[in-house]
Amino acid sequence: MTAKIQVLMVCLGNICRSPTAHGVFKNRIENAGLGDKIHVDCSGTGNYHIGEKPDLRSIETAARRGYDLDSFRARQVQASDFERFDYILAMDATNLRNLRARCPQVYLPKLQLFLDYAAADCEAVPDPYFSGPKGFDVVLDLIEDASDGLLVHIRDRHFPDPGAG
Numbered sequence: 001m002t003a004k005i006q007v008l009m010v011c012l013g014n015i016c017r018s019p020t021a022h023g024v025f026k027n028r029i030e031n032a033g034l035g036d037k038i039h040v041d042c043s044g045t046g047n048y049h050i051g052e053k054p055d056l057r058s059i060e061t062a063a064r065r066g067y068d069l070d071s072f073r074a075r076q077v078q079a080s081d082f083e084r085f086d087y088i089l090a091m092d093a094t095n096l097r098n099l100r101a102r103c104p105q106v107y108l109p110k111l112q113l114f115l116d117y118a119a120a121d122c123e124a125v126p127d128p129y130f131s132g133p134k135g136f137d138v139v140l141d142l143i144e145d146a147s148d149g150l151l152v153h154i155r156d157r158h159f160p161d162p163g164a165g
């Protein structure tokens with residue numbers, strides 16, 4: 001069996017945006033029947049919330065759209081993540097910069113903005129932590145968009161349909 005493609009979603013606190021991206025992309029993987037081929041995880045560049053559940057506002061906003069974030073617990077990016085994951089996707093430019101500062105040169109090509117995969121012309125999933133409830137819906141809209149694009153990209157690149165074309 002070939003190794004699964006490993007995807008890591010990264011934000012600052014690992015309690016709002018990256019757990020949401022984890023939950024949504026996991027849903028996309030399962031719906032596509034690719035659960036045995038792609039693995040997704042999430043982490044934060046900061047250490048403020050290690051061990052905590054996602055923010056209740058993220059849990060509730062995601063649950064309204066059918067995503068379950070309840071079992072996730074926040075962790076911080078570790079040095080071993082740069083080797084272990086194939087796609088390391090930052091929610092905004094600040095997190096991408098912080099990842100680049102820690103990443104061994106050889107693994108730098110793994111680092112990207114998550115929204116590089118979105119159809120929306122937007123670079124950052126905005127930090128919703130200090131926003132009102134609408135901010136959490138904006139986060140989900142962008143994350144659903146990028147998750148759809150990322151799934152197509154990984155499927156086309158790593159698991160092209162042998163019967164197609």
Ligand code: 4NP
Nearest residue numbers: 011012013014015016017129
């Ligand atoms: P996240 O949101 O990076 O999407 O998890 C934040 C959560 C907590 C903080 C900042 C952003 N904080 O400053 O504690």
